[in-house]
Amino acid sequence: MTPPPTVEILAIGNELLRGEILDTNTQWLCRLVTARGGRVGRVTLLADVETEIAAAVSAAIERGVAVLFTSGGLGPTDDDLTLAAVARGAGVEVVLNEQARAMVRASYDDFHARGIIAEPGLNPFREKMARLPAGAEPLVNPVGTAPGVFLRAGGTAIISLPGVPPELEAIVSRTLAPFLDRTFGSGASASRLLTVRCNDESIMAPALTGVVARHPRVYIKSLARALGEVPELDILLLATGGDPQELQSLVDAACVDLCQGLDALSIPHRPKAAPTP
């Protein structure tokens, strides 16, 4: 089995670092990558500072990350500087992209025709959203005006997405679907969730340690809760990326092993419905 492609995320915006906005985009992207068998290795939240974003982009390229998602900073205002920073980090210029310009114009015309905004067509601020790193391709934004942007730099595919969640999700789910299929495959996974009548990880730890070591391809995680809420813990067992039947046998074997360990410690347990990916 080849190792899963590594993914990193740069979430960009002063509003994230000031705590005004809860960054739900990152969790959404992490779930998607994990469900498809990829591995998110690092997420960085950065302010709207071009040099810092550029440095993070070039560091990710140097680390050989397969896919780098950026979220935020694609809009028309001066503090939207992700594309300039991505270009700088990748060592290319920013240039007006005619295909992107046509997309931006078409989406403003469409929003105008639907009576949502007052003015159709382009202006310099709108046109800024079509100024992409040289060599980049625009990605259709089915629900907003700023196109996503796809750029290859070294071995890294850099995918820049708007920060507004429905726009980010629409570009990834619709426009990027073929790329995700090619990069991550079908995204097969198998999982089991076990509810354990024990709220004390320190008692359960001996059972977990051995199982984790004996089943390296299965992800096993006790989901800690605040003590005292409910005297129970959930344990997730999950395998991703590969033949579905093989994944299920791996997870089943680990689950049997874990249940035996819990029985040996007299810790009651029961299966729980697995989470949707």
Next chain:
Amino acid sequence: MTPPPTVEILAIGNELLRGEILDTNTQWLCRLVTARGGRVGRVTLLADVETEIAAAVSAAIERGVAVLFTSGGLGPTDDDLTLAAVARGAGVEVVLNEQARAMVRASYDDFHARGIIAEPGLNPFREKMARLPAGAEPLVNPVGTAPGVFLRAGGTAIISLPGVPPELEAIVSRTLAPFLDRTFGSGASASRLLTVRCNDESIMAPALTGVVARHPRVYIKSLARALGEVPELDILLLATGGDPQELQSLVDAACVDLCQGLDALSIPHRPKAAPTP
């Protein structure tokens, strides 16, 4: 005015990068630091990999960050390795801390006395939570068993907190309050929030650009929404860290300036109640 102390956050845990858990701790810490006039410059989410966490810790120390918060990875299980990583990143050993050991024992005894857990006292997994970087101080955890940990390394105060939100919040709000007062001061701030009858940042941009340039001490941010939801945007004006009356005049002046710019573009606007910090 001296620049505000810079803060960074390391949020640690495979469950964050796999998207199983939404990282609400980071937003909570960002709001707290911002409300007190500090500035969060960077947030990094990392998996439970000791070398990667250690590298991030030493990079933050080298950048001269004033305060580095870590969240997660303080529990009794083998994948809780934040303290080992912080020690490695700071270049010190991990040692059993007697004060922390007494805290851990006392909290398990207390949970046992209240009928919440079955076994009182210590075991090797529980004692692991008292193995701190050499020179560190434990921070009382008023609601859980893992103490927080305070370590000075170079010019950086490293504050390691459990990932369970009520525990993290209790340690910061109660145990750390004197440190926060010393580091950030009273945390005075002043703000205004303006609702603008315009859903098109590209039309509003000319008004914002000048105001931002003319009021460098005021943070001015249009909070973008998905187009089509409501034909309105909110704009936040905020100043932190300094004399409260001065902060209010700064924000008021910027607000008057912005309203004139919006009037010039015939964009309707109205004041909105300011957010609680």
